[in-house]
Amino acid sequence: MTASKVISFEALRVACKNCSLATLCLPMGLTSDDVERLDGIVKRARPLHRGDYVFRNGERFHSLYVVKTGSVKTYAPSPEGGEHVLGFHLPGELIGLDAIEKEVHTCSAKVLETSAICEVPFSRLETLSSTIPSLQHQLYRLLSKEIGHDTELLLLLGKKSAEERLAAFLLSISKRLRKRGLSPTDFYLSMSRYEIGNYLGLAVETVSRLFTRFQDDGLLKVDRKHIELRDPEAMEAVLTRATMSDRQQRVR
Amino acid sequence: MTASKVISFEALRVACKNCSLATLCLPMGLTSDDVERLDGIVKRARPLHRGDYVFRNGERFHSLYVVKTGSVKTYAPSPEGGEHVLGFHLPGELIGLDAIEKEVHTCSAKVLETSAICEVPFSRLETLSSTIPSLQHQLYRLLSKEIGHDTELLLLLGKKSAEERLAAFLLSISKRLRKRGLSPTDFYLSMSRYEIGNYLGLAVETVSRLFTRFQDDGLLKVDRKHIELRDPEAMEAVLTRATMSDRQQRVR
DNA sequence: AGGTTCATTTGACCTGGATCAAGCAACGTC
DNA sequence: GACGTTGCTTGATCCAGGTCAAATGAACCT
Numbered sequence: 001m002t003a004s005k006v007i008s009f010e011a012l013r014v015a016c017k018n019c020s021l022a023t024l025c026l027p028m029g030l031t032s033d034d035v036e037r038l039d040g041i042v043k044r045a046r047p048l049h050r051g052d053y054v055f056r057n058g059e060r061f062h063s064l065y066v067v068k069t070g071s072v073k074t075y076a077p078s079p080e081g082g083e084h085v086l087g088f089h090l091p092g093e094l095i096g097l098d099a100i101e102k103e104v105h106t107c108s109a110k111v112l113e114t115s116a117i118c119e120v121p122f123s124r125l126e127t128l129s130s131t132i133p134s135l136q137h138q139l140y141r142l143l144s145k146e147i148g149h150d151t152e153l154l155l156l157l158g159k160k161s162a163e164e165r166l167a168a169f170l171l172s173i174s175k176r177l178r179k180r181g182l183s184p185t186d187f188y189l190s191m192s193r194y195e196i197g198n199y200l201g202l203a204v205e206t207v208s209r210l211f212t213r214f215q216d217d218g219l220l221k222v223d224r225k226h227i228e229l230r231d232p233e234a235m236e237a238v239l240t241r242a243t244m245s246d247r248q249q250r251v252r
Numbered sequence: 253m254t255a256s257k258v259i260s261f262e263a264l265r266v267a268c269k270n271c272s273l274a275t276l277c278l279p280m281g282l283t284s285d286d287v288e289r290l291d292g293i294v295k296r297a298r299p300l301h302r303g304d305y306v307f308r309n310g311e312r313f314h315s316l317y318v319v320k321t322g323s324v325k326t327y328a329p330s331p332e333g334g335e336h337v338l339g340f341h342l343p344g345e346l347i348g349l350d351a352i353e354k355e356v357h358t359c360s361a362k363v364l365e366t367s368a369i370c371e372v373p374f375s376r377l378e379t380l381s382s383t384i385p386s387l388q389h390q391l392y393r394l395l396s397k398e399i400g401h402d403t404e405l406l407l408l409l410g411k412k413s414a415e416e417r418l419a420a421f422l423l424s425i426s427k428r429l430r431k432r433g434l435s436p437t438d439f440y441l442s443m444s445r446y447e448i449g450n451y452l453g454l455a456v457e458t459v460s461r462l463f464t465r466f467q468d469d470g471l472l473k474v475d476r477k478h479i480e481l482r483d484p485e486a487m488e489a490v491l492t493r494a495t496m497s498d499r500q501q502r503v504r
Numbered sequence: 505a506g507g508t509t510c511a512t513t514t515g516a517c518c519t520g521g522a523t524c525a526a527g528c529a530a531c532g533t534c
Numbered sequence: 535g536a537c538g539t540t541g542c543t544t545g546a547t548c549c550a551g552g553t554c555a556a557a558t559g560a561a562c563c564t
Contacts, residue, residue: 100396
């Protein structure tokens with residue numbers, strides 16, 4: 001009886017070492033022994049449903065979170081009721097990194113669809129990381145990666161046209177899905193047009209028109225939230241072809 | 253003789269513990285004993301001059317760098333010869349954090365004026381950080397801070413008007429100078445109008461017109477690179493007053 | 505089946521800021 | 535001390551994408 005209880009508990013409490021995301025997530029590059037130790041501090045919550053918060057703006061920071069299944073958006077609410085969408089997060093991605101400094105969450109995170117989230121208490125992670133150099137290294141890498149990602153986004157928002165932004169967005173989703181073993185050319189977007197526009201610094205109407213144009217040009221087929229990338233090369237070419245973005249000359 | 257040699261060497265080789273930036277920089281929060289240890293791995297190079305590189309896009313990553321005096325700009329060169337300015341860095345600020353992940357510099361850094369730069373070999377810093385928990389913590393904090401900073405910039409580029417962008421830029425400089433004990437209302441900009449525009453996602457002409465407008469409105473006095481903030485409150489108000497930026501409604 | 509609500513699309517129009525095109529001032533350099 | 539060269543400013547025009555308005559369509563009640 002106790003035994004069966006333990007077994008079912010263990011079945012529910014999927015461990016990091018059995019998780020398909022291990023190569024994308026925190027455990028990347030750790031020995032199985034160390035994964036075991038990391039596993040000891042990870043909390044797995046029951047699934048959250050569309051609209052539930054992972055954490056909210058202003059809450060005290062205690063943990064980092066990893067999307068296990070589903071998807072999450074992070075955003076900075078503005079006092080007037082508006083919001084600024086900061087990112088969309090797929091399985092294996094770590095959220096809450098921006099809160100380490102101030103020990104307060106400066107953005108909110110809510111799930112876009114039914115999702116499982118792993119919680120990693122930061123102080124315990126920190127302690128663990130000073131005894132596991134490869135974990136420490138992995139944390140530095142992940143923080144650095146986030147900076148690199150923000151930098152790309154900065155380029156997108158500062159210098160690229162609406163067309164380039166949407167193309168980059170779709171290709172980013174596509175590539176991240178591929179890494180997770182999912183179809184990079186046939187997927188459902190879990191966020192609304194409004195959220196995409198907000199994220200890319202564009203009006204909803206512009207996003208909608210661009211989807212229509214991409215479809216007319218044969219780059220993709222769109223049916224509501226279902227996207228089928230018909231011509232990924234052509235989509236990449238949207239990013240490459242010199243547009244208004246590269247009219248900057250000499251430096252010095 | 254040997255003694256005098258040692259003395260002059262020590263005088264040149266200003267240590268972290270004597271550095272006025274210690275409270276802003278890596279040593280923040282460390283015991284003087286630990287600062288000593290950190291000091292042991294920091295290399296201090298001879299001053300660089302306007303246009304010299306701290307590191308270049310594509311170089312292998314070995315070290316983080318701290319601006320000691322002067323100022324640095326980081327930017328991503330685009331193949332076509334253009335560039336995307338990523339940031340301007342004042343004394344005490346750490347650069348190169350984005351290169352940790354890939355172990356390659358993905359942007360270039362060049363000094364805007366004669367500057368002293370401290371070099372911190374990363375692998376040694378990493379090793380040291382696993383034996384000094386407060387240093388490890390400080391590193392996590394600094395990386396997280398950088399993410400928070402990028403996030404603000406994202407908001408600026410994605411949602412704010414040209415006027416708000418330039419006001420935010422000037423106020424950011426002003427506040428950072430204040431923290432360093434310099435005048436927050438009277439300063440010289442070490443970067444060109446072109447670089448400011450590039451950084452803020454605006455055309456040079458727009459930047460120039462805005463300086464003129466701000467001056468006409470009595471917010472500041474501008475003479476070439478010399479800025480005198482005449483009415484910092486009014487400048488803050490430029491950011492607060494609802495503009496096109498807050499027309500986003502409900503969430504769900 | 506019909507109605508309410510919210511998301512998306514489409515059309516018409518407008519504007520902030522880019523682009524184009526001169527001038528102009530500071531700074532060498534010879 | 536005239537002469538490029540580079541950086542900054544100013545004026546005139548243009549257009550990508552925002553804003554406003556309305557139609558259409560899903561999804562969800564009841």
